Amino acid sequence: MRVDIISIFPEYFAPLDVSLIGKARERGILDVRLHQLRDWAHDVHRTVDDTPYGGGPGMVMKPGPWGEAIDAVLATGPAEPPRIIVPTPSGVPFTQRLAMEYAAEPWLLFTPARYEGIDSRVMAEYGARTRVDEVGIGDYVLAGGEVAVLVMVEAVGRLLPGVLGNARSAVDDSFAPGAMENLLEGPVYTKPPEWRGHEVPEVLLSGHHGKIARWRRDEALRRTAGNRLDLLAALDPASLDEHDRRLLKELGFPS
Ligand code: 97T
Numbered sequence: 181m182r183v184d185i186i187s188i189f190p191e192y193f194a195p196l197d198v199s200l201i202g203k204a205r206e207r208g209i210l211d212v213r214l215h216q217l218r219d220w221a222h223d224v225h226r227t228v229d230d231t232p233y234g235g236g237p238g239m240v241m242k243p244g245p246w247g248e249a250i251d252a253v254l255a256t257g258p259a260e261p262p263r264i265i266v267p268t269p270s271g272v273p274f275t276q277r278l279a280m281e282y283a284a285e286p287w288l289l290f291t292p293a294r295y296e297g298i299d300s301r302v303m304a305e306y307g308a309r310t311r312v313d314e315v316g317i318g319d320y321v322l323a324g325g326e327v328a329v330l331v332m333v334e335a336v337g338r339l340l341p342g343v344l345g346n347a348r349s350a351v352d353d354s355f356a357p358g359a360m361e362n363l364l365e366g367p368v369y370t371k372p373p374e375w376r377g378h379e380v381p382e383v384l385l386s387g388h389h390g391k392i393a394r395w396r397r398d399e400a401l402r403r404t405a406g407n408r409l410d411l412l413a414a415l416d417p418a419s420l421d422e423h424d425r426r427l428l429k430e431l432g433f434p435s
């Protein structure tokens with residue numbers, strides 16, 4: 181997969197040189213290309229922002245430099261343009277489903293903005309030629325879209341074939357279809373069996389795979405009920421067995 185990123189802070193993406201994503205790049209699975217937006221700002225100060233029409237606080241990123249930068253990136257690739265992803269807190273939520281969708285694309289272009297965002301005509305212009313997604317990574321405000329791009333590239337990159345080893349495949353991720361459907365994963369433990377007086381739950385040492393699976397499901401339900409009422413409410417009642425329903429009732433969630 182090819183990934184282009186246009187930003188006024190290309191140095192912000194140094195984390196993509198290390199760990200899983202760094203390894204995927206070394207191995208040629210992921211081709212990340214960084215671009216400095218200011219290379220397409222032609223005044224002496226290399227200005228990329230201006231005051232908002234209609235008034236209001238902050239600054240808006242000018243369409244000119246973005247248009248030239250995106251055109252230049254598009255010209256370096258095949259006729260089929262990339263899917264363009266514009267991070268913004270007012271976008272659609274980034275989810276594992278969207279990560280999987282992006283992982284199936286041959287080419288992505290991320291356009292992280294600083295200030296109050298990019299002049300909306302840029303999204304209109306490229307939206308007429310390719311898919312342009314305005315995407316948010318959560319209900320909080322960042323100083324700019326760069327960190328959101330790091331989040332998305334990591335979530336997408338680890339799904340590419342050959343990036344994860346067999347020992348840790350993506351199929352049992354919390355939010356992957358086929359994992360325990362829409363339940364959070366419960367607690368995990370490793371050696372030693374006792375640490376500072378805290379013991380590993382005995383069932384995990386029992387070797388009884390049926391009991392272990394049941395215990396893990398109980399813990400997943402407890403954690404989901406405790407932390408994510410939205411996920412609990414969205415559970416398909418048909419996916420709950422008698423034991424699940426009894427546990428949820430004990431936890432104070434009568435079906
Ligand atoms: O807060 C932001 C500022 C710029 C670009 C993106 C964001 C954001 O994306 N998801 C949450 C916040």
